Amino acid sequence: MPLRIDPEQNEVRALQRVTDWRRKRVLEIGCGDGRLTLRLARLGAVVQAIDPDAKLIRAARRNLPKRLTSRIRYRVGKAERLDHPDETFDLVVFAWVL
């Protein structure tokens, strides 16, 4: 079994205290292979997730379960130059990026 991050789910518990994520439009910056993206989508968020590494985005798309495909969009992109319009998202999540 590969590396397991936060098996105790402390991260999810902390995220649940931030807001009610259901139907929130979320931009996740630095999604990597989508580990946190899946957690956000399972909390009910609709997530656009970006990472500058195309290889990681391909891995994230491979790891995406069918039942979450309507809630997650992965794209290659950089935090310093977002191509989204102004005032698009309810939340922006920097995932181990800053």
Add this chain to the structure above:
Amino acid sequence: MVHALNEAQRVLKPDGILVDLRPAAVHRCVGITRKSHYQQLATMREKLDDDRAASRAVTHVLREGLFKAEWRTQFDCARVMDTHDEFQAWIEEFVKLGGLSSHDWLVQRVERVLSSKRGKSKIVVRGPLVLRVLRKLNTTG
């Protein structure tokens, strides 16, 4: 980093929330667990310059009035690996990304301890994560 925070502020709706989630600027502990007993082996010696620079960037946008700090929490985060090879690969990736000088001494120590143990052991790297919540402030008008 400040550019990224400025961009985040731009794409956030009014009163939107920025979540900054990342490892705390402290060194992680490496240990072995077996039958729920944890034995700490060593503390890693990560370079923490990037973490400090990130904190400075957050401080900067707060001072600029782009966001207000709303909440902060810190919690434990474990990374669990089943084999020495996985641990070695994780360390090598960390070194490649520039966050760590060579940790061959640690890889060897873990290997030694694992080979001296009977039964199934796991390698656990523990270090806190920090979650900060910043609220977008209205900067127009």
